Amino acid sequence: METRIAWQTLQxxxxxxxxxxxxxxxxxxxxxxxxxxxxxxxxxxxxxxxIPSYVxxxxxxxxxxxxxxxxxxxxxxxxxxxxDHAFGPVVTTMAMQRAMAKARQVGVGWAVIxxxxxxxxxxxxxxxxxxxxxxxxxxxxxxxxxxxxGARAAGVHNSPLAIAAPAEEHPPLVLDMATSVAAxxxxxxxxxxxxxxxxxxxxxxxxxxxxxxxxxxxxLPAGGYKGSGLAMMFECMSSIMAANPLISTTLSGQAxxxxxxxxxxxxxxxxxxxxPAAYRRDVDALIGAIKGLPPxxxxxxxxxxxxxxxxxxxxxxxxxxxxxxxxVRNLREVAKELGVACPV
Amino acid sequence: METRIAWQTLQxxxxxxxxxxxxxxxxxxxxxxxxxxxxxxxxxxxxxxxIPSYVxxxxxxxxxxxxxxxxxxxxxxxxxxxxDHAFGPVVTTMAMQRAMAKARQVGVGWAVIxxxxxxxxxxxxxxxxxxxxxxxxxxxxxxxxxxxxGARAAGVHNSPLAIAAPAEEHPPLVLDMATSVAAxxxxxxxxxxxxxxxxxxxxxxxxxxxxxxxxxxxxLPAGGYKGSGLAMMFECMSSIMAANPLISTTLSGQAxxxxxxxxxxxxxxxxxxxxPAAYRRDVDALIGAIKGLPPxxxxxxxxxxxxxxxxxxxxxxxxxxxxxxxxVRNLREVAKELGVACPV
Numbered sequence: 001m002e003t004r005i006a007w008q009t010l011q012x013x014x015x016x017x018x019x020x021x022x023x024x025x026x027x028x029x030x031x032x033x034x035x036x037x038x039x040x041x042x043x044x045x046x047x048x049x050x051i052p053s054y055v056x057x058x059x060x061x062x063x064x065x066x067x068x069x070x071x072x073x074x075x076x077x078x079x080x081x082x083x084d085h086a087f088g089p090v091v092t093t094m095a096m097q098r099a100m101a102k103a104r105q106v107g108v109g110w111a112v113i114x115x116x117x118x119x120x121x122x123x124x125x126x127x128x129x130x131x132x133x134x135x136x137x138x139x140x141x142x143x144x145x146x147x148x149x150g151a152r153a154a155g156v157h158n159s160p161l162a163i164a165a166p167a168e169e170h171p172p173l174v175l176d177m178a179t180s181v182a183a184x185x186x187x188x189x190x191x192x193x194x195x196x197x198x199x200x201x202x203x204x205x206x207x208x209x210x211x212x213x214x215x216x217x218x219x220l221p222a223g224g225y226k227g228s229g230l231a232m233m234f235e236c237m238s239s240i241m242a243a244n245p246l247i248s249t250t251l252s253g254q255a256x257x258x259x260x261x262x263x264x265x266x267x268x269x270x271x272x273x274x275x276p277a278a279y280r281r282d283v284d285a286l287i288g289a290i291k292g293l294p295p296x297x298x299x300x301x302x303x304x305x306x307x308x309x310x311x312x313x314x315x316x317x318x319x320x321x322x323x324x325x326x327x328v329r330n331l332r333e334v335a336k337e338l339g340v341a342c343p344v
Numbered sequence: 345m346e347t348r349i350a351w352q353t354l355q356x357x358x359x360x361x362x363x364x365x366x367x368x369x370x371x372x373x374x375x376x377x378x379x380x381x382x383x384x385x386x387x388x389x390x391x392x393x394x395i396p397s398y399v400x401x402x403x404x405x406x407x408x409x410x411x412x413x414x415x416x417x418x419x420x421x422x423x424x425x426x427x428d429h430a431f432g433p434v435v436t437t438m439a440m441q442r443a444m445a446k447a448r449q450v451g452v453g454w455a456v457i458x459x460x461x462x463x464x465x466x467x468x469x470x471x472x473x474x475x476x477x478x479x480x481x482x483x484x485x486x487x488x489x490x491x492x493x494g495a496r497a498a499g500v501h502n503s504p505l506a507i508a509a510p511a512e513e514h515p516p517l518v519l520d521m522a523t524s525v526a527a528x529x530x531x532x533x534x535x536x537x538x539x540x541x542x543x544x545x546x547x548x549x550x551x552x553x554x555x556x557x558x559x560x561x562x563x564l565p566a567g568g569y570k571g572s573g574l575a576m577m578f579e580c581m582s583s584i585m586a587a588n589p590l591i592s593t594t595l596s597g598q599a600x601x602x603x604x605x606x607x608x609x610x611x612x613x614x615x616x617x618x619x620p621a622a623y624r625r626d627v628d629a630l631i632g633a634i635k636g637l638p639p640x641x642x643x644x645x646x647x648x649x650x651x652x653x654x655x656x657x658x659x660x661x662x663x664x665x666x667x668x669x670x671x672v673r674n675l676r677e678v679a680k681e682l683g684v685a686c687p688v
Contacts, residue, residue, distance in 0.1 A: 075450040076420060076421065078612075110612060135580065149646075150647060152639065175573035175574065175577050177569075177570045207640070223525070223566035223571065225647075227570075229521060230521075232630065236517060237479060237507075237612070241479070241618060245626045247634075248626065272417065273586065282589045283584060293499045294495065294497055295494055296495055297496070302495045303569075305576060
């Protein structure tokens with residue numbers, strides 16, 4: 001049994017919940033928008049099912065509903081932000097706006113964020129740039145949950161990377177990928193379905209490859225040393241650049257405040273390099289050329305990055321967002337606890 | 345049978361060859377250095393075995409030994425270079441130097457290069473930045489040789505990406521990865537060995553997965569849609585940003601001058617964000633933490649990006665660079681043709 005709910009209703013509810021845990025109204029709106037945006041695109045693992053854990057995190061001193069965000073360093077092209085454990089979308093939309101303003105002036109804007117928390121779907125930030133005729137980049141690092149290539153223990157995070165570019169007739173191209181073979185969301189789905197997982201996905205707690213989804217404990221990197229190496233370099237680009245290493249500290253047994261992340265968002269302004277209309281048409285031509293290729297055995301068509309999500313969005317904008325029973329139950333509980341009316 | 349040759353001798357020879365096809369002495373030195381640097385690190389696919397094909401390319405009007413390189417656009421943070429089909433290392437070292445100078449001033453430098461040609465090992469440029477206490481990034485796009493995820497024909501290039509970061513006790517971390525499961529160099533090696541290739545590596549000319557190395561015609565992307573998506577986004581970052589699309593043009597049957605590439609190199613200055621000495625120590629700590637993990641079944645140790653190549657370099661600096669018989673034969677031929685003394 002699943003319940004369908006209009007995105008506007010769900011978003012208003014989410015904003016009310018975040019207001020109830022102490023966020024200023026505007027920040028609560030931003031957080032709600034980024035979560036429901038993910039639901040609309042079918043990325044339910046990064047949608048409103050996160051609300052109960054966010055509320056708990058606030059209560060336990062993880063996520064900070066009223067952060068004192070400080071821009072510690074700034075040049076015409078870069079900035080370094082101390083996020084004070086702000087909700088990810090609150091600091092990251094601010095960071096990307098500022099990166100874009102810099103890109104508009106000098107062609108590129110590069111923002112490093114220290115001590116953010118869960119940012120939701122990274123594609124959201126990359127798309128902010130694409131919607132303003134810029135290339136958008138976003139990546140994030142957390143404590144380890146993935147085995148580096150050749151290791152039998154967690155040593156890197158399956159850090160995601162998002163890249164977006166504007167098109168004209170087509171929606172922007174937007175890639176959003178974890179550096180693991182599969183994200184934990186897919187493992188959770190297999191658990192719910194009672195299905196086995198491919199042996200390439202994960203190790204159990206003892207570091208042995210497993211097909212038992214419920215035993216999966218440590219993710220495996222996409223492309224072996226490639227996903228593993230990207231994750232390590234992302235730590236160098238974000239956490240270490242922000243003087244807030246998460247991997248070496250965690251592995252050496254030092255405590256890290258729960259939910260801590262570091263991140264980079266960047267924008268490259270198309271107009272600084274070429275005519276934006278021509279750029280968008282060239283991206284259209286790229287999409288057309290790729291989609292015109294003959295599909296492989298077992299594929300009905302060739303898809304480009306973001307295409308599946310855009311189709312789900314069309315459907316859900318019209319028909320509402322489906323919420324599984326478990327999510328509905330959890331949202332009702334959190335609503336009751338906070339004295340907020342639950343629309344489902 | 346292989347021949348060992350001191351890197352200095354090989355590099356002097358390479359420079360002489362490039363001088364003989366018309367390159368200015370300084371450019372010939374740069375090109376020779378980048379090739380022999382790859383050989384020293386064991387990346388022989390990007391070393392001096394390329395010399396005969398470069399010479400042919402010059403003779404056939406592909407690579408340009410005396411290019412008129414023009415900086416078409418420039419801000420304090422970015423530049424766009426028309427390379428006029430310069431030898432890749434000539435324009436790319438210049439581009440990275442300028443990107444680094446910008447990064448020193450404003451924290452980030454981002455260079456887009458139009459109409460370069462084969463750049464050698466991309467790690468070289470990322471490391472230039474790491475050696476100056478900067479993060480280095482380098483990527484490149486060429487016409488299609490890889491099937492996008494879900495396609496049975498070539499539609500993207502297996503575009504490589506290199507990222508480097510400085511360390512203190514350890515050499516810099518440097519990742520250099522193609523977006524395909526395996527590069528063509530590994531397929532060539534399997535052909536030479538008469539060995540089959542894994543079915544995940546390549547399609548034959550008809551678009552069917554093959555284990556026959558000599559039938560391999562189209563590479564397959566690493567991580568399915570991930571490698572495929574990265575390659576598409578790299579085209580948006582380099583070729584389309586430079587108003588010189590290579591994928592849509594090639595797929596629509598338009599002629600592209602042989603050997604044409606577009607590229608991005610970028611540098612992020614550590615000192616703009618944090619203390620470089622602390623940064624390098626944190627990268628050391630990351631390396632130490634990763635290497636301290638228990639190895640997986642079948643692995644003697646956990647390796648970090650660039651580590652294998654650094655070990656080969658130590659050995660080859662001392663013992664010389666081994667050249668297989670075929671390479672020696674080809675170098676002798678090209679030396680004879682150009683009237684250059686061949687040291688092997």
